[in-house]
Amino acid sequence: MEMNIALLPGDGIGPEVIEQAVKVVKAVGKKFGHTITFKEAIVGAAAIDATGNPYPDETHEVCLQADAVLFGAIGDPKYDNDPKAKVRPEQGLLAMRKKLGLFSNVRPTFTFPSLIHKSPLKKERIEGTDLVFLRELTGGIYFGEPRGRNEQGTKAFDTNVYTKEEITRLARMGFEFAQKRRKLLTCVDKANVLATSRLWRETVQELEPEYPDVKVEYEFVDAVAMRLVQWPKAYDVLITENLFGDILTDEASVISGSMGLMPSASLGTDVKLFEPIHGSYPQAAGKDIANPLATVLSAAMMFEYAFDLKDEAQAITDVVNRSLAEGVVTEDIAEESKPSKTSEVGDWLAEQIL
């Protein structure tokens, strides 16, 4: 198969972890006989520094022409504590999601047998956890207008807004995921307070009869924030709005014991994007110590979701499991073994695949 992959390393540790994913993807291409070409583009703080725009048009073109996008991370602390900064790296991420129509962020949460003891949660609570969040990614309070300040600057406002259409397409994807899994769908909202949440609940209720094999539960976001830690095994597929998804998926990532392992896929109308859920981790940038596994596993999701190549995806998951079992891992998760460098983990994984 021919595959054109856009690489958007972004900021902080982004470039380092993307480099390792590329090694692994190349190895998979060689082994399974695919022709893979890569094209790199800038985004985030890196793009602001170079062009003033965190998601330049040229980068958008590169994404549009690709079959899939591999994305690293975005964010730079120099912008975080300056509430008045005019352009922020995150705007690039949001513009990219919106312009590429990536309305669904798929974030699985699962545990690794060899890492389960690293979780702050007790083993019996989390062993066997297998849930997936579908977070709406191009709507809600992230994009709603009006947003900003009054003239004197003493009052600020944001607008949360959802249309039935936006909810329906995300919800349908949720029902379809559930049909292929354990057939339980949880709609997470705050319908006891928010008008948007009541539209979510109503819309999902209306779709229920079309998917009679799926059991639907409705839960308030505060209750889910609690139950997710108490008993994550209770969940299968969860659908939710952009902001709740942001908070809950980060919370859920703790279950696995390491953020450095959790991949994600952003799906929508055409192009598909794959990225680790961790951030740009600027303190570690350039030190060759960042954990590349989340990005490597995002590449596995790419083979499965963008190219429908399950064997290739499985080959990557297998070597990642082996690296965990044999202790070829970076310092954040190394224990008995001597920690490996970011680049060493990438090299090892690529070799193991070939």
Place this chain on the structure above:
Amino acid sequence: MEMNIALLPGDGIGPEVIEQAVKVVKAVGKKFGHTITFKEAIVGAAAIDATGNPYPDETHEVCLQADAVLFGAIGDPKYDNDPKAKVRPEQGLLAMRKKLGLFSNVRPTFTFPSLIHKSPLKKERIEGTDLVFLRELTGGIYFGEPRGRNEQGTKAFDTNVYTKEEITRLARMGFEFAQKRRKLLTCVDKANVLATSRLWRETVQELEPEYPDVKVEYEFVDAVAMRLVQWPKAYDVLITENLFGDILTDEASVISGSMGLMPSASLGTDVKLFEPIHGSYPQAAGKDIANPLATVLSAAMMFEYAFDLKDEAQAITDVVNRSLAEGVVTEDIAEESKPSKTSEVGDWLAEQIL
């Protein structure tokens, strides 16, 4: 001292748990020589059923004339899955908070030595946790206008809005709490996306020089959702907007191992209100099995925050600790011991105080 206390039992298990708190408060009054009078009023689903209004004017009057309000719980499932219900019990709660000016919800999170093994989190992660959230309670997306639907009903919107004034009064309270504690204040926001959050961050930054002994940290809400489970001991005082506070304080309640134990105080301009953080738990209502300890501990907070009576508060905390140590507890936390009924726990606590 003379104390007028308004009792708002509300829905579900509310009446049962309030009854036990009243027994304990009466015992404290007797022991310490206070004259305590109670006046009961309706709120929530109970009030809708009786008057059509979830926070009737008469109830508001009772609260205004009281020195403190003891509140049970609100909510009835018959309203939750009806997105088109015109009046909902929660509106009573929100109206009450707003009309009484209760802008700060104080929610401590701590662990009980005898219960620590019940937490889904590992002991070494949580032992010694002692943090307190100050959740803004009368602003944000809970109250912002406009909110509702477009004419066709296909689009819904909510408005998150904060003024510098609202943020300042909550933040000042946060700084003052921190000064009396470990001197660390964490401002939780989503300043990389929301205009309201940027005003929060800016306002808190401007206040910093007035409290040079307090160290201030700024963290994104998604990061806090994660770190709260990973390492809760890192936090001391956290301040945040209404919605983030709703989600994070429920999440934090898991640390202690039981929601049935966590009290809260709502402070503002005049009247002060005290309530357990758990909900109305309708499945248990009327069965004499609900855990009254969170409400009893809320009464302890009442003596401390509303009347500045620390010994009285301590007397209650002491007997609660004794009930835990001796296993005089309801079925949700009973282990070796035979579970006690709700009413038996209340009787035992009151006796122990006298």
